[in-house]
Amino acid sequence: MTPDLDTALSQVQAAADALRQRVGDGARVGVILGTGLGALADQIEARETVPYDEVPGFPLSTVESHYGRLIAGTLRGVEVLAMQGRFHLYEGYSAWQVTFPVRVMAALGVETLLISNAAGGMNPLYRRGDLMLVTDHINLQGANPLTGPNVDAWGPRFPDMSEPYDRGLRDAAEAAALERGVPLRQGVYVAVVGPNLETRAEYRLLRQFGADVVGMSTVPEVIVARHQGLRVLAMSVITDECFPDALEPVDITEILAAAGQAEPTLAALMGDVVESLA
Numbered sequence: 147m148t149p150d151l152d153t154a155l156s157q158v159q160a161a162a163d164a165l166r167q168r169v170g171d172g173a174r175v176g177v178i179l180g181t182g183l184g185a186l187a188d189q190i191e192a193r194e195t196v197p198y199d200e201v202p203g204f205p206l207s208t209v210e211s212h213y214g215r216l217i218a219g220t221l222r223g224v225e226v227l228a229m230q231g232r233f234h235l236y237e238g239y240s241a242w243q244v245t246f247p248v249r250v251m252a253a254l255g256v257e258t259l260l261i262s263n264a265a266g267g268m269n270p271l272y273r274r275g276d277l278m279l280v281t282d283h284i285n286l287q288g289a290n291p292l293t294g295p296n297v298d299a300w301g302p303r304f305p306d307m308s309e310p311y312d313r314g315l316r317d318a319a320e321a322a323a324l325e326r327g328v329p330l331r332q333g334v335y336v337a338v339v340g341p342n343l344e345t346r347a348e349y350r351l352l353r354q355f356g357a358d359v360v361g362m363s364t365v366p367e368v369i370v371a372r373h374q375g376l377r378v379l380a381m382s383v384i385t386d387e388c389f390p391d392a393l394e395p396v397d398i399t400e401i402l403a404a405a406g407q408a409e410p411t412l413a414a415l416m417g418d419v420v421e422s423l424a
């Protein structure tokens with residue numbers, strides 16, 4: 147929940163001011179390097195890296211598989227500000243905390259946000275290791291980062307969600323996939339809190355709800371980005387097959403291994419999209 151107006155504004159301002167000193171405010175493209183985009187971090191020509199604990203108000207990443215730092219630099223000639231490591235509701239953070247970095251990026255002038263995540267595939271045509279362009283989402287987290295007072299300077303009380311994932315960015319991703327000969331699925335991402343994976347009954351339900359994949363991130367960040375008027379692109383790596391009638395036990399190491407294998411391809415596609423923004 148957004149804290150009271152003055153607190154919300156001053157927290158974001160303090161973090162943005164501190165970062166402006168370190169990395170400037172020239173980046174128009176923000177990247178959230180979730181599971182599956184680690185390889186993209188290596189391709190950024192970093193000018194400055196800032197650990198989260200050096201940014202006032204930033205939460206700290208508690209998940210071992212996630213770093214906790216901001217990277218400012220250029221990617222394919224485009225100035226970017228990248229978050230290596232993100233925050234999740236399952237870590238105990240509020241939706242406000244999870245999305246705080248997106249508010250800060252917007253305060254620094256970021257206009258386009260590129261996001262990756264790992265997700266379980268429920269569409270029976272999907273296979274482990276596939277990549278999916280997120281075309282729409284369902285928020286089943288029971289939390290929303292926009293509850294509480296609305297900061298009108300950031301965006302409207304009732305933001306539109308008719309097309310959260312930017313058509314032009316999706317076209318650029320599709321074109322990049324075609325050019326590289328990489329199969330790219332397109333589908334709906336449903337967000338749950340986690341941290342446990344779903345039961346068979348839950349996968350069956352989520353599939354019937356109309357989702358193709360399920361994950362524990364992204365949606366709060368997208369809601370805040372859209373509130374602020376940022377253009378958004380999100381891509382998922384399918385890390386496990388969630389077919390209720392043929393479900394196999396899966397553990398996090400297998401999920402991370404699948405994400406790791408798909409990483410170079412996802413990073414290449416994201417890089418192509420960034421290049422198209424030059």
Ligand code: HPA
Nearest residue numbers: 264265266343360361362
């Ligand atoms: N469920 C929820 N989140 C996930 C999954 C899943 O099966 N796989 C990767 N992230």
